[in-house]
Amino acid sequence: MKLQLKLAIITTLLSIMMYGQAYDRPRTFNYSGITAPERFISKISPATQGSPYIYTTFLLAKIENFEGVALLRYNANNDEFEFIDPSNDTLVLKKVVTFSKISFVANKSNYRLVEYTDKQKQKIFGYLVCLQENKDYSLIKRQKIDFYEPKEAKTSYDTRIPPRFERAKDTYFLKYKDQDIVEFPSNKKGLVKLYPDKKEAIETFIKQNKINFDKEEDLSKIIDFLAT
Incomplete structure (x- = not known):
């Protein structure tokens, strides 16, 4: 825990130093061109x-x-992405194709603004993290944090539950060439349904490698397998 805290502090300090150095050079940034209209960030309640x-x-x-x-x-x-402008205001980045690729310098995270289809067959235009690209196949995931309203105590024996944010389970997606981005199958049967011509090879691969569809590293192995 102490090591993680030290790494977080070092990363933040490096970011601030590099950001300051960047602003020592002449800038031609047009921040108004990347800001979502009227999207200043409201403060979150301390509770x-x-x-x-x-x-x-x-x-x-x-x-x-x-x-x-x-x-x-x-x-x-x-x-959505938030950024700090030269006036030290916190604003929201325009959700447009022009700024569809975002790459963090320190942790190498690569976000893509794309249209994808969720499990309910709904089309969503949002940010996904590109984890792996192998030839025609890509492994992508959605990060989500849910908000829960407070729950008041109904009796004197109950305890009030404050409002809270909780990290939801990551959802993984699969992209093949220029086809739609779809949710990654949750089991062997689902994967075979996507690629019926590879049925025997898929079944053998999953059995020999003891693939667990709940593990990100195993999904990465599937991407490598499909790309061969």
């Missing part, structure tokens, strides 16, 4: 437990079609 952010600190990131770097953080509750 709220947890956080809507994957990383609470702003970290250096590169935005597609935006010169240089900026300090960003991902709000996994609203599915």
Whole structure:
């Protein structure tokens, strides 16, 4: 725990130092061009437990079609990116294709603004993390943090539950060439349904490698297998 705290502090300090160095150089940034209209960030009540952010600190990131770097953080509750402008205001990045690729410098996380289909067959335009690209196949995941309203005590024996943010389980997606991004199958049967021509090979691979569809590293192995 102490090591993680030290690493977090070092990362934050490096980000601040690099950000400061970047602003020592002449800038031609047009922050008004990347800001979502009227989207200043409202403050979260101190009584709220947890956080809507994957990383609470702003970290250096590169935005597609935006010169240089900026300090960003991902709000996994609203599915949007926030950034700090030169006036020290916290604003929301425009959710447009122009800025569809975001790469964090320190942790190498790569976000993509894409259209994908969830398990309920709904089309969603949002941010996914690109974990792996192997030839025609990609493994992508959605990070989500849910908000829960407070629950008042109904009797003197009950305890009030404050409002809170809680990290939801990550959802994984699969992309093949230019086809739609779909939710990664949760089992062997689902994978075979996607690729019936590879039925025997898939069954043999899963059995020999003891694949667990709940493990990210095993899903990565599947991507490598499909790409061969």
